[in-house]
Amino acid sequence: MQIPLEIAFNHVAPRDDIRALIAEKITHLEKIYDGIISAHIQIRAPHQRQQTGNLFSVTVELRVPGKALIVRKDQDDADRHEHLRVVLRDAFAAMELELKRWKDAIQGEVKFHDGPLQGRVVQLDKARGFGQILATDNRLIYFHKNSVTDDSFDGLALRDTVELVVQSDESAIGPQASTVRRIGALSFDPATKPSRR
Incomplete structure (x- = not known):
């Protein structure tokens, strides 16, 4: 300690x-x-x-x-x-x-309902080309502009809801998204306790 x-x-x-x-x-x-x-x-x-x-x-x-x-x-x-x-x-x-x-x-070992991971953009640094997403499993996920589909990084805004795929190998900065796609509203609030299977 x-x-x-x-x-x-x-x-x-x-x-x-x-x-x-x-x-x-x-x-x-x-x-x-x-x-x-x-x-x-x-x-x-x-x-x-x-x-x-x-x-x-x-x-x-x-x-x-x-x-x-x-x-x-x-x-x-x-x-x-x-x-x-x-x-x-x-x-x-x-x-x-x-x-x-x-x-x-x-460690992300809690299992959730099937379906793509979703989240909300909580940080954007457009000048340096990265951001962070608060996922529905309560993890903070880093993403680079190259991971955003359809070259739509510049169109992202804070609080936008996204669907994402997290890389299996965690980087030195923590979990990182390999794919980020903007979607409609979240199906549930990340502030609520996740459901366990």
Whole structure:
């Protein structure tokens, strides 16, 4: 991680064994995605119960490029939340799922309905002959004027909807379109969550 792990204990006495357990869980998450920027863990025991002990609550926050992934496992009436290690296990298991989903989405591994990929032009540099498209799978795709069909690059404008083919080999600047064709309105809004097959 770029920033050292932060652990906050609120109304809970700090414990070295819990710190070691959290460090082990973070190491496991870094094996899933090695670009984690920072991790902040908050452990709370907000309710004091006289007969059966404290109910713990854990928040795990990971910063990854462009996003914060947050999982909260709050106390409830379940007796298992009296055991801090169990609450930590549940919170980190949920964060592992979140991290895998996010990683799959940025790598384009989420599968969408059949049909050509569509998007909207969000950047145009006509002087230098390139632009960027926000695709319906929420990726930002670079394109060069030579990839625009019918030599119609000069006719493109911001917010135009296009159909595109993305090269299978990603370049140093990220995903790149090999073919871009202007079309009518998008069939769905890229701001909405993509459908999974």
